[in-house]
Amino acid sequence: MIRHQSILNELKKKGYISVSELCDKFKVSSVTIRKDLKLLDKKGLLFKTHGGASINNPYINERNVSEKENINISEKKMIAQEALKLVKPNDDIMISSGTTMQAFARELNIEQELNVITSSLNVSIELTKCPSINILQLGGNVRHSSSSVTGHFSTSVLKNITCNLLFLGVDGIDIGFGCTTTSLEEAILNQEMIKSAQKVIVLADSTKFNKKGFGKICDLEEIQHIITDSGISNAIAKEIRGKGIELTIAS
Numbered sequence: 001m002i003r004h005q006s007i008l009n010e011l012k013k014k015g016y017i018s019v020s021e022l023c024d025k026f027k028v029s030s031v032t033i034r035k036d037l038k039l040l041d042k043k044g045l046l047f048k049t050h051g052g053a054s055i056n057n058p059y060i061n062e063r064n065v066s067e068k069e070n071i072n073i074s075e076k077k078m079i080a081q082e083a084l085k086l087v088k089p090n091d092d093i094m095i096s097s098g099t100t101m102q103a104f105a106r107e108l109n110i111e112q113e114l115n116v117i118t119s120s121l122n123v124s125i126e127l128t129k130c131p132s133i134n135i136l137q138l139g140g141n142v143r144h145s146s147s148s149v150t151g152h153f154s155t156s157v158l159k160n161i162t163c164n165l166l167f168l169g170v171d172g173i174d175i176g177f178g179c180t181t182t183s184l185e186e187a188i189l190n191q192e193m194i195k196s197a198q199k200v201i202v203l204a205d206s207t208k209f210n211k212k213g214f215g216k217i218c219d220l221e222e223i224q225h226i227i228t229d230s231g232i233s234n235a236i237a238k239e240i241r242g243k244g245i246e247l248t249i250a251s
Contacts, residue, residue, distance in 0.1 A: 003028075004036060011046055011055045016210050018052035018235035050176025051239065054210045060171050060182055075205040075229040076103040078250035082227045083167060083203055089113060091164045094193050095123050097148030097186065098169025100203045102126060108133065117161060119154060119189055121147045143183065150185035158192040166197035168223075170204050172211030175239050178220050180213035187215030199224050206231030220245060 003026055010017050010025070022033045041048040047058050080103040087093060089112030095101050097120035105126035108114070110133075117136040118124055124137045138158070140151035168190060172180040179202060181187050194200055200222060206229050225246040232249060240247050 001036075004040060007036060007040065007053070008045060011053060014233060015056065016049075016052060016054045016233050016236065018239070021052075021235055049210050050174060052210075052235065056210075058172070058174065058210050058212050060180075060211050060213045071099075072205045072207060072229075073103075075231070075250070076100045077107075078229060079203050079205065079227050080104040080107040082248050082250040083201065084108065086165060086201065086225075087114065091115070092117075092162070094118065094161075094163050094166040094197060095120065096167065096169050096190055096193060097123070097146050098171075100205065101167060101169045104167060104203060115163075117158075117163060119148045119150070119186075119193075121149070138189075141185070143186065146183070146186065148186065150183070150189050154189050155192045158189075158196050161196050163197050164199065166193050166200045168193070168200055168202050168217070170202055170208060170217060171213040173202070173204055173209050173220070173226075174212050175210075175220065175236065177212055177216065179217040179223065180211075181215050181217060182213040184215035187213075187217045190217045194218055194222060201225040201227065203227050205229050209233070209236050 019030050019033050023030055037048045037053045040046045046053045049058055079100060083104050084107045092115045095116060095118040101120055102122045105123040109130045113132050115134045116127055119138045124135050127133045127135050138149050138154040140149040140153040142149055170179045171182050202223050209232060220243055223245055227248045230249055230251050237247055
C-alpha cells in the first residue's frame with residue numbers, strides 16, 4: 001500500500017512520528033492510522049508506541065556508565081547548564097544517578113552554600129571539588145554498572161528528608177508509560193526521591209524519548225519540568241507541553 005510506504009519514508013526521515021501527524025498528512029482517521037501502524041509493527045518494519053511509531057526499538061538494554069559517559073557529551077553539558085539556572089544559594093537539592101547527572105554536578109561549581117543529597121558516587125566525587133557544597137551520600141548496595149547505590153538503607157534515609165528540587169536521570173521517557181530505568185532497584189529508590197521532593201526536574205537528552213526500561217519510576221504527571229536538547233521531535237514536545245509539563249530545550 002502506498003500509504004504504508006509513505007509512513008515508513010516519514011519515519012526514516014524523523015525517527016518518530018505521531019498518529020496525529022499521520023492523520024493530518026493522509027487525511028484519514030486515527031483508527032485507520034493505528035491499524036496501519038499495527039500491521040507494520042507485526043511485519044517488523046517499525047515499532048508501534050503510545051500515540052505514534054518509532055524506527056528504533058523502544059526497549060533499552062543496560063550499559064555501563066563508562067560507556068554511556070561518552071555518548072551525547074555536548075548535549076548533556078547544555079542540559080546541565082540549563083539545569084544550573086534553577087539552583088539558588090542555600091537550596092536543598094537531590095541528584096539521582098546517571099551520566100547526565102554527573103555532567104550536571106560538574107556545572108555545580110558555585111561559591112554559595114548548597115546542600116546536595118545523591119545516590120551517585122560519581123556525582124559526589126565531582127561535588128567534592130566545590131568546598132561550599134555539603135554532600136549527603138546515600139548508602140546501600142553499590143551497582144557497578146551505574147556507580148550508584150540502591151536498597152533499603154537509602155530509602156529509609158529518604159523517608160526523613162525533604163528538598164526543594166530533585167534532578168532526576170532516566171533511561172527512557174514514554175508519553176503513555178512514563179519515566180523508566182533499566183534497574184528495578186534504582187526505579188524504587190527514585191520513587192522515594194520523588195516523594196521527598198517539592199519539584200521534580202528530569203534531565204534527559206533527546207535519545208531517551210520513546211524508550212522504555214525495565215523499571216518504571218513514575219508517570220509523566222509526577223514530573224513538573226523536563227530539560228532536553230534540540231533533537232526532540234516537535235510531536236513529542238507538543239504532547240509533553242499538552243500535559244502541563246514545563247519543557248526546556250537546551251541549545
